[in-house]
Amino acid sequence: MAIPFHREDGVEYGSVRRLSPMIRRVVANNPSVFTYHGTGTYIIGSGRVAVVDPGPDLPRHVDAILAATRSERITHILVTHTHMDHSPATRTLQARTGAPSYGYGPHGTGRFERGEAVEEGADWEFVPDVEVRDGDVVQGEGWSVECVHTPGHTSNHICYRLREEGSLFSGDHVMAWSTTIVSPPDGDMGDYLRSLERLLDGEDARYWPTHGPGIPDPQVFVRACIAHRRERFDQIMQCLSEGMERVAEMVPLIYRDLPRSMHPAAARQVFSALLYLIEEGRVACSDSLGVDARYRPAS
Numbered sequence: 001m002a003i004p005f006h007r008e009d010g011v012e013y014g015s016v017r018r019l020s021p022m023i024r025r026v027v028a029n030n031p032s033v034f035t036y037h038g039t040g041t042y043i044i045g046s047g048r049v050a051v052v053d054p055g056p057d058l059p060r061h062v063d064a065i066l067a068a069t070r071s072e073r074i075t076h077i078l079v080t081h082t083h084m085d086h087s088p089a090t091r092t093l094q095a096r097t098g099a100p101s102y103g104y105g106p107h108g109t110g111r112f113e114r115g116e117a118v119e120e121g122a123d124w125e126f127v128p129d130v131e132v133r134d135g136d137v138v139q140g141e142g143w144s145v146e147c148v149h150t151p152g153h154t155s156n157h158i159c160y161r162l163r164e165e166g167s168l169f170s171g172d173h174v175m176a177w178s179t180t181i182v183s184p185p186d187g188d189m190g191d192y193l194r195s196l197e198r199l200l201d202g203e204d205a206r207y208w209p210t211h212g213p214g215i216p217d218p219q220v221f222v223r224a225c226i227a228h229r230r231e232r233f234d235q236i237m238q239c240l241s242e243g244m245e246r247v248a249e250m251v252p253l254i255y256r257d258l259p260r261s262m263h264p265a266a267a268r269q270v271f272s273a274l275l276y277l278i279e280e281g282r283v284a285c286s287d288s289l290g291v292d293a294r295y296r297p298a299s
C-alpha cells in the first residue's frame with residue numbers, strides 16, 4: 001500500500017499565509033532533506049494568539065513571526081517536541097513576548113542511553129514552563145487545543161488538536177511529504193505504531209504537520225503509514241530468513257531508490273524496526289544491541 005503523499009510547490013520565506021479561518025503559517029528558511037521546505041510555524045487565533053513550534057533559532061524567522069503578529073499578542077507557545085528545527089526559537093520568542101511555553105517535557109534520553117548524548121539534532125536546553133500531558137486542554141482567547149501524547153518520533157512528542165476546527169497539529173508524527181524518522185534511543189518504533197493507531201480514533205478533518213502541506217484525508221493517510229511500516233517489517237523478516245544478519249546488508253536492498261547519502265538515516269529506521277521485532281518475539285540479536293549487531297529470526 002503506497003502512502004498518498006502530498007507535495008507543496010515552493011514556499012515564500014518570511015511571509016505569513018492564511019491556511020484556515022483560525023490558522024496562519026510562517027515557514028523558516030531551513031530547508032533540508034529532513035525538513036522539506038523548512039519548519040512551518042503556525043499561528044492560532046487572532047488578537048491574542050498561540051504559536052506552534054517556533055522553529056530553529058534563526059533571527060529572521062523570529063522577526064517574521066513577530067511581524068506576522070504585529071498588532072497582536074502571543075499568549076502561548078506550544079511545542080510538539082524537542083528537535084533543533086522545532087523548539088530552539090522558543091527562547092528568543094519568549095524574550096521578546098514573555099509568553100509561556102508548553103510541552104511534554106525536556107528531551108528524553110531513551111531506553112538505551114549510556115550516559116552520553118547519543119543523538120544528534122536534539123534541543124537539550126528546552127524546558128517547558130508548563131508541562132502538558134495527554135488529554136490536557138490549553139485554552140486561549142477564542143481557541144482551545146487538546147494535547148495528544150504521541151511518542152515514537154521522540155518520547156516527548158505532543159500533537160495539539162484545535163477543537164474549534166477539528167484539526168490536529170501533527171508535528172513530525174505524521175507528515176504529508178515524507179515518512180517519519182524513528183531513530184533510537186529516543187525514537188521508538190513500538191510507541192510510534194501505537195501512537196499512529198491512537199489517531200485512528202480521532203475524527204480530525206485535517207492534519208497540519210510542522211513540515212510540508214496539510215493532510216486532507218488523515219484517516220486514510222495514517223492507515224497507509226501503518227501498512228507501510230508493516231511492509232518494512234516483512235521485508236526485514238525476509239532478509240533475515242535469507243541469512244542476512246546485519247543492518248548494513250539490508251539497507252541497500254530495502255531502500256533501493258534512496259540515495260546513498262541517506263543510507264545512515266535508513267539504517268536507523270531498520271535498527272528501530274529490529275528492536276520492535278525483538279519486542280514482538282520475532283527477532284533475536286546475537287550481540288549486544290546496536291546498529292552494527294548481528295540479527296536472526298527468533299526460533
Ligand SMILES: [Zn+2]
Pocket residue numbers: 081083086153172
Ligand atoms: Zn523531529
